[in-house]
Structure formats: structure tokens, C-alpha cells
Amino acid sequence: MPEQRKTFHQELDEIRDEIVRLAALVGEFIPRGTEVLLANDMHGAQELIEADDEIDALTLRVEEQCYHVLALQQPMASDLRAIVTAVWLTGELERSGDLMVNVAKAARRIYGASLPARLRGLIERMSEEASRLMKYAIDAYVERNASLGAALDDIDDGLDQLHRDYIEAIFECHATHDLGLQAAVQLALIGRYYERIGDHAVNIGHRVQYMVTGWLPEQTGAARLHARAGEGNGDQGEGAPPAP
Amino acid sequence: MSPGPLGAVAVGPVVVLVGAAAVLGALVGGLVVRERARGRHRVRLEQVAARLGVATGAPSANGDDELAALERHVRAIRAEADAAADARSLLQQALDTLPQAILIMDSSGLVLERNAASEAFVAARHADALVEAAVGELVDSALRGEPSSRTVELFGPPRRVVVITTTPVATGSEPAAVAVVDDITERRRLEAVRTDFVANISHELKTPVGAIGLLAETMQAEDDPAVTARLAERVQAEAVRVGRTIEDLLELSRIELGQLSELEPVAVADVVTEAVARIRPAAEQAGITIDADAVDEGLVVAGEHRQLISALSNLIDNAVKYSDAGGSVEVGASGHHGEVVLTVADHGIGIPARDLERVFERFYRVDQARSRQTGGTGLGLAIVRHVVANHHGSVEVESRLGEGSLFTLRLPVARSTVVAPPEPHDATHPLPERL
Amino acid sequence: MSPAGSAEGGPLRLQYTAELEQLALQVEMMGVMVDHNLERMREVLVSGEEAVAREAIASDDRIDATNVSLMERCYELLRREAPVASDLRLIVSVLRVTAELERIGDLALRVVKLYPDHELLRVVPEAFDVLCTMADHAIDRYRDALRAWSTLDLELAAQVASEPQASLAGAQLVESLLAHQGSDAVAVTLRTMVAGQALDRIADHAAILGARVRYLITGDPDHLAAEVR
Numbered sequence: 071m072p073e074q075r076k077t078f079h080q081e082l083d084e085i086r087d088e089i090v091r092l093a094a095l096v097g098e099f100i101p102r103g104t105e106v107l108l109a110n111d112m113h114g115a116q117e118l119i120e121a122d123d124e125i126d127a128l129t130l131r132v133e134e135q136c137y138h139v140l141a142l143q144q145p146m147a148s149d150l151r152a153i154v155t156a157v158w159l160t161g162e163l164e165r166s167g168d169l170m171v172n173v174a175k176a177a178r179r180i181y182g183a184s185l186p187a188r189l190r191g192l193i194e195r196m197s198e199e200a201s202r203l204m205k206y207a208i209d210a211y212v213e214r215n216a217s218l219g220a221a222l223d224d225i226d227d228g229l230d231q232l233h234r235d236y237i238e239a240i241f242e243c244h245a246t247h248d249l250g251l252q253a254a255v256q257l258a259l260i261g262r263y264y265e266r267i268g269d270h271a272v273n274i275g276h277r278v279q280y281m282v283t284g285w286l287p288e289q290t291g292a293a294r295l296h297a298r299a300g301e302g303n304g305d306q307g308e309g310a311p312p313a314p
Numbered sequence: 315m316s317p318g319p320l321g322a323v324a325v326g327p328v329v330v331l332v333g334a335a336a337v338l339g340a341l342v343g344g345l346v347v348r349e350r351a352r353g354r355h356r357v358r359l360e361q362v363a364a365r366l367g368v369a370t371g372a373p374s375a376n377g378d379d380e381l382a383a384l385e386r387h388v389r390a391i392r393a394e395a396d397a398a399a400d401a402r403s404l405l406q407q408a409l410d411t412l413p414q415a416i417l418i419m420d421s422s423g424l425v426l427e428r429n430a431a432s433e434a435f436v437a438a439r440h441a442d443a444l445v446e447a448a449v450g451e452l453v454d455s456a457l458r459g460e461p462s463s464r465t466v467e468l469f470g471p472p473r474r475v476v477v478i479t480t481t482p483v484a485t486g487s488e489p490a491a492v493a494v495v496d497d498i499t500e501r502r503r504l505e506a507v508r509t510d511f512v513a514n515i516s517h518e519l520k521t522p523v524g525a526i527g528l529l530a531e532t533m534q535a536e537d538d539p540a541v542t543a544r545l546a547e548r549v550q551a552e553a554v555r556v557g558r559t560i561e562d563l564l565e566l567s568r569i570e571l572g573q574l575s576e577l578e579p580v581a582v583a584d585v586v587t588e589a590v591a592r593i594r595p596a597a598e599q600a601g602i603t604i605d606a607d608a609v610d611e612g613l614v615v616a617g618e619h620r621q622l623i624s625a626l627s628n629l630i631d632n633a634v635k636y637s638d639a640g641g642s643v644e645v646g647a648s649g650h651h652g653e654v655v656l657t658v659a660d661h662g663i664g665i666p667a668r669d670l671e672r673v674f675e676r677f678y679r680v681d682q683a684r685s686r687q688t689g690g691t692g693l694g695l696a697i698v699r700h701v702v703a704n705h706h707g708s709v710e711v712e713s714r715l716g717e718g719s720l721f722t723l724r725l726p727v728a729r730s731t732v733v734a735p736p737e738p739h740d741a742t743h744p745l746p747e748r749l
Numbered sequence: 750m751s752p753a754g755s756a757e758g759g760p761l762r763l764q765y766t767a768e769l770e771q772l773a774l775q776v777e778m779m780g781v782m783v784d785h786n787l788e789r790m791r792e793v794l795v796s797g798e799e800a801v802a803r804e805a806i807a808s809d810d811r812i813d814a815t816n817v818s819l820m821e822r823c824y825e826l827l828r829r830e831a832p833v834a835s836d837l838r839l840i841v842s843v844l845r846v847t848a849e850l851e852r853i854g855d856l857a858l859r860v861v862k863l864y865p866d867h868e869l870l871r872v873v874p875e876a877f878d879v880l881c882t883m884a885d886h887a888i889d890r891y892r893d894a895l896r897a898w899s900t901l902d903l904e905l906a907a908q909v910a911s912e913p914q915a916s917l918a919g920a921q922l923v924e925s926l927l928a929h930q931g932s933d934a935v936a937v938t939l940r941t942m943v944a945g946q947a948l949d950r951i952a953d954h955a956a957i958l959g960a961r962v963r964y965l966i967t968g969d970p971d972h973l974a975a976e977v978r
Contacts (some may be wrong), residue, residue: 087443144828187664208439
């Protein structure tokens with residue numbers, strides 16, 4: 071019996087490790103896609119678009135692994151939450167990767183256009199901010215840190231503000247004829263991709279909160295209280311390790 | 315005679331000894347494998363010896379001899395185990411000093427041994443998790459008997475390049491694999507610096523010399539004095555350019571030797587004033603203002619006057635070159651916790667993040683076209699870096715494209731205030747945090 | 750003598766099957782609630798009506814509550830029963846689908862909450878037209894996805910899943926906005942883009958719903974791959 075629990079937890083650990091790997095691949099995509107864009111690197115764009123297959127394949131593998139664990143074991147409440155969280159996270163991560171593929175594709179569409187320095191600077195900053203958010207999201211997941219997961223909402227405000235500045239700068243550059251219409255359109259879309267990666271990181275934060283505490287952000291105070299009470303009993307009965 | 319719990323006594327000490335030897339054999343095996351628990355095993359050895367003494371009751375002379383032999387045996391094993399443990403600890407320490415991460419894994423992927431540098435790649439997160447995964451894959455192929463190697467480029471940040479190499483080994487009859495993770499980022503960078511330098515220097519010197527040759531040739535064939543005069547002007551301009559490059563190269567190689575002719579107390583205020591004065595005419599011509607803070611006269615560093623001016627004026631020159639007309643450059647100097655901090659800030663075009671770490675290289679250009687316009691030699695920041703190194707200081711740059719750059723020089727304050735202290739300060743304004 | 754287990758096993762099994770059916774129905778109901786809110790979103794987009802916006806906001810709380818209760822039921826089933834492969838697929842799909850529905854509801858609310866700035870959205874008529882078209886498109890795709898779920902229509906699910914992304918509309922939107930040179934240009938653009946992005950993403954999530962349904966029907970991992978695509 072203890073033997074089986076152990077292999078089960080090993081499987082859970084494996085799922086977590088695979089999520090961390092998936093997140094690392096996506097995390098690499100962010101600075102890499104930004105560099106492709108800023109350096110006008112068409113070869114790099116193609117490589118990035120192709121590398122997305124690896125992310126997709128890993129996403130599928132992790133989800134299958136989750137099914138496998140669900141089918142063969144009867145996980146208790148907190149483990150069940152960990153598995154469902156993993157299934158959700160694969161979706162968030164995979165779509166974040168797709169967004170950087172979109173950046174690479176947009177870079178191809180504006181190939182040769184010279185980007186004003188101010189816009190380049192803002193793109194670099196949005197990229198760094200998106201990377202940072204994603205990193206915190208994964209830290210929260212690995213450390214089971216619900217408070218960090220919750221904080222992502224506020225940390226994301228920085229990226230939203232940057233995005234507003236960026237749109238404003240696109241307008242200014244377009245008005246002063248430093249930026250053509252076609253490039254301005256693509257750049258505006260690119261800004262949204264970074265912003266959406268931030269959104270995905272925030273979603274991961276919510277999922278982590280749920281994984282650790284059993285609460286969903288949309289739950290009301292009363293529902294949370296109820297969930298907390300139910301959680302306490304369940305975990306005591308099953309002897310689950312307390313959340314750190 | 316009924317064999318009781320002490321039945322062995324009846325059979326004789328020899329059997330006891332055989333049993334003890336088996337115990338010892340097992341213990342020796344255990345010792346060799348796990349000397350981390352050395353202390354515990356030693357206690358157990360002593361227990362065995364003690365039990366032996368009791369079990370033999372009143373030993374015969376023969377038993378005495380054998381006991382003595384056993385004791386010698388135990389001592390020898392203990393000494394061997396200690397020596398093995400010491401040797402192992404020494405090896406571990408040696409491994410821990412290596413910058414490369416080293417991991418030894420068995421066929422089930424379990425880490426048998428690893429050094430301190432491998433810490434980063436065990437239960438890793440973010441980019442390191444990709445290295446960990448790659449190590450896992452390569453170890454699998456080494457376990458199948460095929461050594462393998464892979465270069466992994468990471469975008470980070472920071473950007474890194476690591477080479478993972480795995481080699482098959484064996485522990486006893488079990489296959490195992492050694493993985494070495496080597497961070498070659500710096501090596502790659504140096505290679506790039508070297509090849510770029512060779513390419514750049516030939517470019518920087520050959521272009522003006524070629525131009526001079528061509529211009530001279532044209533002059534020879536030219537009769538119109540007006541045209542000849544114009545050509546001569548261009549020959550002169552090119553000659554000035556190549557002369558400046560050579561001058562900077564010489565200056566750089568002198569500074570690179572790291573020989574400070576004499577380490578004297580240098581007043582920072584003088585350095586700032588002279589460096590600003592040197593660049594001001596060019597700045598005014600370009601429509602750029604230089605704002606320099608008033609510097610405390612008591613601020614002194616130990617160094618070489620000429621080199622320090624050269625470093626600061628290069629930074630200011632750079633700031634002016636990459637500012638737009640109507641812009642401003644701010645120069646600041648202050649003392650903090652035993653160091654002098656000099657800052658040069660501009661609001662110009664800025665430096666892309668990917669170039670930030672390379673701008674201090676000789677001839678490194680962020681934007682080839684732009685630098686040709688500004689007429690820099692491409693050596694200014696290299697000079698700054700070497701001057702700072704000679705003075706045991708540091709230089710950092712922060713920059714945002716389209717927003718400007720901030721260069722920060724940090725130099726240690728002169729240890730003894732050789733220069734006379736400034737006129738006594740107002741008692742109501744005690745010197746804050748300085749010196 | 751029959752063991753107690755089998756005597757109870759029959760009705761229990763029946764109850765379990767009924768529960769699964771109930772679960773699928775509840776999802777459909779949640780889907781209809783989201784559908785109503787998308788309708789309200791469309792109305793608020795055109796009219797800026799505050800009363801409708803308030804209805805939508807209140808309704809979204811109910812959608813969220815439904816999501817929570819559905820999730821608890823899924824957990825209960827996963828924990829209590831040891832679902833066989835196809836049931837497992839249904840339960841996990843419910844978890845994924847409700848998450849998508851909840852997200853679509855949130856995105857609709859993002860548009861609804863722009864109602865105080867309704868006038869700004871109409872400043873650039875071309876952009877406003879694009880927004881309305883995007884809203885119609887998003888709602889259509891959502892309805893197809895929901896229909897595929899309730900009828901388990903493989904063909905329809907596949908069609909929703911494979912429809913290409915409508916980022917063309919997004920580009921049109923930006924283009925028309927950049928042509929506008931008023932002093933309110935940035936304010937207009939930011940709000941229009943919030944709406945445009947939300948509508949774009951609703952269509953996106955509808956495609957994911959379609960792919961999920963297809964996988965639910967076929968159980969073919971390749972179809973899971975199609976969702977990832």
C-alpha cells in the first residue's frame with residue numbers, strides 16, 4: 071500500500087517536472103521571439119515557428135499522462151486538484167507559446183521596416199515583463215505559493231501600463247510619419263500578444279491558488295469559507311501533507 | 315547438551331569467528347559504499363567486538379590469538395575505510411572546485427554523485443530545466459554505450475550557451491554515465507570579440523588608407539586647382555581619421571598593459587571639469603548642452619590624472635554623439651561608502667539590450683551606419699573599461715532604446731587623503747556619508 | 750446468496766450513469782447562460798444601455814457559481830467512482846469545457862464593462878463596424894460549438910475547431926483606428942482594442958470548445974493534438 075502511494079506521488083512529481091519543462095520552453099520563446107522581431111531575423115522566425123511543434127508535443131504528452139494517472143489511481147482531493155491544475159496549465163502554457171509564434175509571424179510581415187527606437191525599447195520592456203510574469207507564475211506553481219499566485223494580478227498591471235504607453239507611442243510615430251501604416255498595424259497586434267501572455271500568467275496564478283487552497287477566484291466569500299471547511303476535513307481524513 | 319542461545323559457545327570460538335567474519339564482510343561492503351555513515355559503522359564494529367568478547371566467555375589461549383588477529387583485522391579495515399573516506403572527500407572537494415557541473419547517474423537515472431556546480435541542474439526551473447532535460451536524454455544514450463554531446467543555447471535572460479557531454483562508465487557491473495555541463499558563454503563571447511576585432515581593425519584602417527590612395531591618384535590626374543583643393547581637403551580628413559584611430563589604439567594598448575605611470579591623488583572635480591571642457595566645443599556645435607554637477611572638492615581618488623580624464627571624456631563624447639540636437643547630457647559625481655561614483659546620462663537613441671554587454675569591446679558598433687556619421691573610432695568605451703580596470707573600479711551601463719543611456723563609473727576613494735582637506739565645513743552641515 | 754455488493758451495485762451504477770448525464774446537461778445549461786450574456790454583450794456594444802450591462806454583470810456571478818459547483822461534482826465523481834476511460838474523458842472534458850465557458854463569460858463582460866465609454870467606441874465608424882462584425886462572428890462560432898456539445902455532432906465540432914483564426918479583423922480594426930487623427934485617438938484606440946481583443950478571443954475559445962468536443966466523441970489523441978494546434 072505505501073509502495074503504491076509512492077509510485078503515485080512519483081507520477082505526480084513527474085507531471086510537475088514536465089510542466090516545468092514545458093514552461094521553460096515557453097519561457098525561452100519570449101526573449102527569443104522578441105529578438106527575432108527586433109533583429110529582423112527571418113531564419114530565426116522560421117526556426118521558432120518550427121520549434122513550437124516541440125511545445126505542442128509535450129503539451130499532449132503531459133495531458134495524456136494526467137489521464138493515465140487519473141485512470142489508474144484514485145487520487146484524493148488535494149492530488150486531484152494538482153492533476154486538474156496540470157491539465158489547465160498545459161493549456162495556458164501552450165497558448166502562450168502560440169502567441170510568440172504569432173510575434174514571429176508578424177515579424178515576417180513587417181520584414182525590412184525600420185522600427186523607431188522608442189518602440190523597440192518598449193517592445194524589449196514588454197517582453198521582459200512578460201518573461202518575469204511567466205517566471206513568477208511557475209515559481210508559484212513549483213513552490214505551491216498561493217500568495218505569489220494571487221499577487222500576479224497586481225504585478226500584471228505593470229505590463230498593462232506598458233502596453234498603453236506602447237499603443238500611444240505607435241500613434242505618435244505614425245503621426246510623425248516615422249512608421250508606415252502596415253508596420254503600425256502589425257506592431258499594435260504584437261503588443262497585444264505580449265499583453266495576452268501576461269493574462270495567461272495571471273490565469274496560472276489563479277490556478278495555483280486553487281491547487282493550494284481549493285479556492286477559485288470566482289468563488290464568493292461564503293463559498294470560500296465552505297470550501298475551506300470541507301477542505302480541512304477531507305485532508306485530515308486522508309492525511310494529506312499540509313500546503314506550505 | 316541443549317543448544318541454547320549461547321549454543322555457539324559449545325561448538326567453539328571458531329564458528330563465532332566465522333560468523334563475525336561474515337558480519338565484518340558485510341560491514342566492509344557497507345563501509346566502502348557508504349562511508350558517509352562512517353561514524354555509525356565504527357560504533358557497530360566496536361559492538362561486534364564487544365559481543366565477541368562476551369560470547370567467547372573464558373577464551374582459550376588459541377581463542378586469544380584469534381581474537382587478537384581479529385582485532386588487528388578490524389583496525390586494518392577501519393584504517394582502510396578511513397583512508398578511502400579521506401580520499402573520497404578529497405576527490406569530492408576537487409570536483410566541487412570545478413566550474414563545470416558533473417553528474418554521475420546510474421541506469422535508472424538516479425544521481426550517484428555530483429559536484430557543487432551541478433546544483434543548478436537538479437530539480438531545476440526555468441531555462442535550467444531545459445539543460446536538466448537535455449542531460450537526461452544524453453545520459454540515456456551514454457547508458458546505451460554511446461558517448462554524446464550537445465550544445466544548448468538559452469535565451470534566458472541572461473543568454474547562455476552550455477555544452478553537455480556524456481560518457482559511459484561503469485560501477486562494478488552496472489552501467490552508469492558521467493554528464494559534464496560546461497557553460498561556454500564567456501568563451502563564445504571572447505571568440506566573437508577576437509574575430510570581430512580582426513575584421514574591424516582591418517576595416518577601420520584599410521578604408522581610410524584606401525580612400526587616401528584613391529584621392530591622391532585622382533589628384534595626380536586633376537588640373538583644376540579648385541577640384542584639387544577639394545580632394546586635398548578630403549585626403550586630410552581621411553588622414554585625421556586614420557590618425558585618430560591609431561592614436562586611440564596606441565592609447566588603448568598602453569592602458570591595456572595596466573601600467574599606471576604613477577598613482578597619485580586626483581581630485582574628481584578636476585577630472586570632471588577638464589573632461590567636460592574637452593567635449594564642450596563639439597557638443598555646442600551639435601546643439602547639445604552638458605550639465606555637470608558641482609563636485610565636492612574633497613572627493614579624491616588614487617589614480618592617473620590623464621587616464622581618468624580620458625575615460626570620462628570618452629563617456630561624455632559618446633553621450634553627445636548619440637544624442638539628438640537640442641538634447642542634454644548630465645555628468646554627476648558623488649561619494650558613497652568609500653567609492654566615487656561618476657555618472658554620464660543622455661537621452662539619446664539608447665542601446666539595444668542584446669548589445670549592452672558588448673559595447674565595451676574594441677570596435678564594437680551597435681549601428682554601423684550611425685557610427686560612421688558620428689566619426690567615432692569605436693575604441694572609446696574599450697578605453698573606458700581598461701582605465702577602470704587599472705583603477706580597480708567598475709563601469710556599468712543601463713540603457714533603453716529611444717530613452718537614452720546611463721553609464722556609471724565606480725572608483726575606490728583614495729585611502730589616505732593626501733590632498734589637504736577643504737576649508738572647514740559649516741558645523742550645521744556635517745559631511746554626510748562621504749569617506 | 751448474493752453478496753450485498755451486487756444488490757447495491759445495480760442501483761448505484763444506475764445512479765452514476767444518471768449523474769454523468771446530469772453533468773453533461775448542467776454544462777449545457779451553463780453554456781446557455783453564457784450565450785445569454787453574449788447576447789447582452791452585443792446589445793450593450795450597440796446601445797451602451799446601462800441596465801442591460803448590469804444584468805450581464807449579475808448573470809456572470811451566476812455563471813461563475815455554476816462553474817464552481819460543476820467542478821465540485823466532477824471531483825466528487827472522480828474521487829468516488831473509478832471512471833472507465835470514456836467516462837473519464839467526459840468528466841475531464843467537463844472540467845476543461847466549463848473553464849472555457851467561464852473564460853468566454855469573462856471576456857464578454859470585458860466588452861460589457863466598456864458601456865460608460867460607449868460613445869468613444871463609435872467615434873471611428875469603420876472601427877465600430879468591424880467590432881460589430883467581430884461580435885457577430887464570435888457569437889456564431891460560440892453557438893456552433895455549444896450545439897456541437899449538446900448534440901455531440903462530430904462534423905460540426907470538427908468544423909468549429911478547424912476554422913482559421915480571425916486575426917484579419919483585428920488588423921482591419923487597427924488600420925481604421927490609425928487613420929483617425931483626433932485628440933481622443935489614443936483613448937478611442939485603447940477601448941476599441943480592448944473590445945476587439947476580447948471578441949477575437951471569444952472566437953478563439955469557441956474553437957477550443959469545438960476541438961474538445963471532437964476529442965470527447967472520438968477519444969483520438971490526434972484530435973487532442975488538433976486542439977493544441
